[in-house]
Amino acid sequence: MPTKQNFAIFLDFDNTLIDNDSLKDIISSRIHAMCGDDVNRQFWDAYERARLVNNVVDIPLAFHYMRHELTDETAHNLWDAFWDAPYSSAIFPGTLEMLQELRQRYAFVGVVSDGDAVYQPHKIDRSGVTRALDGLIKVFLHKQDHMDELLRWAAANAYVMVDDKPDILADFKQILPMMFVTAHVRQGHYANSPRAIEPDVSLDAITDLLHVDIVELVDRARRNSQQSKV
Numbered sequence: 001m002p003t004k005q006n007f008a009i010f011l012d013f014d015n016t017l018i019d020n021d022s023l024k025d026i027i028s029s030r031i032h033a034m035c036g037d038d039v040n041r042q043f044w045d046a047y048e049r050a051r052l053v054n055n056v057v058d059i060p061l062a063f064h065y066m067r068h069e070l071t072d073e074t075a076h077n078l079w080d081a082f083w084d085a086p087y088s089s090a091i092f093p094g095t096l097e098m099l100q101e102l103r104q105r106y107a108f109v110g111v112v113s114d115g116d117a118v119y120q121p122h123k124i125d126r127s128g129v130t131r132a133l134d135g136l137i138k139v140f141l142h143k144q145d146h147m148d149e150l151l152r153w154a155a156a157n158a159y160v161m162v163d164d165k166p167d168i169l170a171d172f173k174q175i176l177p178m179m180f181v182t183a184h185v186r187q188g189h190y191a192n193s194p195r196a197i198e199p200d201v202s203l204d205a206i207t208d209l210l211h212v213d214i215v216e217l218v219d220r221a222r223r224n225s226q227q228s229k230v
């Protein structure tokens with residue numbers, strides 16, 4: 001068996017591995033069908049309110065905001081509409097196969113996602129990604145606050161952060177530029193967001209990661225970081 005390259009690949013989840021914008025449309029249709037238009041509208045208002053609290057999607061908190069306004073039956077249906085949505089059908093095409101290939105090539109492949117501690121792991125699990133990665137999943141409120149933990153999680157020569165949000169990548173690059181190499185995947189509504197720091201590579205689709213020469217990318221990223229320090 002060929003030796004795996006000693007890199008860690010940290011993949012974001014929403015709009016990186018799963019088409020979250022489409023998934024929200026699917027869930028909205030389910031809530032509409034199961035609970036009606038008023039509840040659907042109220043839910044997404046609560047979703048935005050909850051998101052503003054910690055600047056991260058927090059589904060249990062959104063439900064908490066809604067609960068006192070709903071009958072028991074409607075609350076149950078609303079939870080079902082969310083909990084049992086068809087997550088695996090929203091995974092970007094070729095993603096699970098890509099994960100298998102990445103695991104053949106590199107020493108460590110895991111998901112590092114932002115979200116609440118209840119719904120987000122459930123969503124990743126139901127999508128099939130938890131099984132595909134043997135449970136190598138981390139969910140934080142803000143991954144930028146856990147850089148040291150991520151470095152301890154996987155021993156590697158370099159860490160490739162793959163994310164659809166340029167701001168997150170910029171934070172990693174700014175704080176530990178020699179450790180983290182950044183790959184911006186231009187999927188979802190952040191695809192053309194302004195970038196405070198240019199990512200080391202941009203991908204039009206997540207499966208393009210398979211065509212990136214990671215050795216060359218890490219070398220180039222480190223040279224650029226050295227030069228910008230001089």
Ligand SMILES: [Mg+2]
Nearest residue numbers: 012014015164
């Ligand atoms: Mg994302």
